[in-house]
Amino acid sequence: TRPSPAPSARADRMSVRPQPPEGSFLLTGAGGFIGAHLTRRLLEAGREVILADLTPPATLPAGAQFVRIDLRDKGSVRQGLQGLRPTWAVHLAAKVGDWGAREDFEAVNVSGARALLEGVCARGVTRAVHISSIAAMGLDAGSRADASAPPVGAGDAYSDTKAAGEREARNLAAQGAPITVVRPGDVYGVGCVPWVRRPLALMAAGQMVLVEGGVGHFAHVHVENLLDGILLALSTPDARADTFIVTDDADCTVGEYFTRLADACDLPRPRRAVSRGVARAMGAVMELGARVTGRPPPFSRAAVGYVLRRGGFDISRTRAVLGYTPRVTLAEGLAEIGRRYRAGLGA
Numbered sequence: 001t002r003p004s005p006a007p008s009a010r011a012d013r014m015s016v017r018p019q020p021p022e023g024s025f026l027l028t029g030a031g032g033f034i035g036a037h038l039t040r041r042l043l044e045a046g047r048e049v050i051l052a053d054l055t056p057p058a059t060l061p062a063g064a065q066f067v068r069i070d071l072r073d074k075g076s077v078r079q080g081l082q083g084l085r086p087t088w089a090v091h092l093a094a095k096v097g098d099w100g101a102r103e104d105f106e107a108v109n110v111s112g113a114r115a116l117l118e119g120v121c122a123r124g125v126t127r128a129v130h131i132s133s134i135a136a137m138g139l140d141a142g143s144r145a146d147a148s149a150p151p152v153g154a155g156d157a158y159s160d161t162k163a164a165g166e167r168e169a170r171n172l173a174a175q176g177a178p179i180t181v182v183r184p185g186d187v188y189g190v191g192c193v194p195w196v197r198r199p200l201a202l203m204a205a206g207q208m209v210l211v212e213g214g215v216g217h218f219a220h221v222h223v224e225n226l227l228d229g230i231l232l233a234l235s236t237p238d239a240r241a242d243t244f245i246v247t248d249d250a251d252c253t254v255g256e257y258f259t260r261l262a263d264a265c266d267l268p269r270p271r272r273a274v275s276r277g278v279a280r281a282m283g284a285v286m287e288l289g290a291r292v293t294g295r296p297p298p299f300s301r302a303a304v305g306y307v308l309r310r311g312g313f314d315i316s317r318t319r320a321v322l323g324y325t326p327r328v329t330l331a332e333g334l335a336e337i338g339r340r341y342r343a344g345l346g347a
Contacts, residue, residue, distance in 0.1 A: 110161050218254045
């Protein structure tokens with residue numbers, strides 16, 4: 001693992017986690033992994049939180065309000081925002097995954113994103129943060145790509161529509177809307193399904209397989225570090241109409257990450273490996289089966305491409321402008337997951 005560069009003077013002052021700015025917050029995708037963590041952070045700080053999603057939480061936290069918004073329906077977006085005057089907005093909601101009809105991804109990640117951002121900006125938010133993804137930078141943006149790399153996608157429905165949704169956000173910002181774009185890396189932490197719970201289940205069953213031995217680049221970011229980046233993007237005046245990559249700023253391969261995850265949870269290390277050609281052939285067969293059964297495949301050809309991603313990401317500008325520095329190291333994040341897993345509390 002490459003050591004992180006020395007933090008800037010401003011980042012060095014960030015000895016405690018950043019606090020949310022004063023005011024009320026609207027969160028879309030509040031029921032998801034990142035949304036749940038951000039909701040908790042905001043409520044702990046005593047902020048008023050409006051949770052927007054398709055379905056309400058089983059238990060609505062004290063201090064939170066729920067509104068139903070279906071991004072596939074512009075009328076639902078208008079109705080959900082009616083009467084709301086949030087100070088800040090964080091647009092987390094997205095259709096995520098490596099399988100599904102492209103038009104469904106487009107409805108949520110492109111036209112839905114634009115409708116939501118237009119709506120909150122029309123209601124006078126001080127700042128809206130649009131959560132994009134490093135997936136919007138393709139599979140090889142460069143050895144140390146920074147946020148100046150344009151949104152291009154990688155040919156699959158998810159990354160292509162995340163790139164298109166980011167372009168919508170940037171276009172609105174160029175027209176004067178108070179929008180900032182954040183591109184998270186591969187977000188992990190307690191409760192994460194794709195990078196924690198699913199691989200742990202495969203490891204426990206002895207079914208974990210690494211494509212090409214796990215040589216792909218894993219741009220990990222602990223969920224708490226991502227929340228720091230989001231809150232700084234909201235509250236930093238110079239961040240308006242800008243784009244920032246948020247990762248833990250340490251090089252790691254997919255194989256190294258899964259090996260360390262296994263060690264943290266006292267599970268056998270993944271040792272089975274297949275070539276990319278075999279993996280893609282397996283993905284094609286599984287996609288064919290999915291079309292017949294109507295159930296998502298265990299993995300697809302798009303997923304194979306993603307775990308073979310090359311290059312890396314440069315967050316020096318995120319550090320300089322936002323004062324961001326990763327507080328939670330990979331060792332600390334995995335240790336927390338391991339403690340919970342070994343205690344039977346779920347990871």
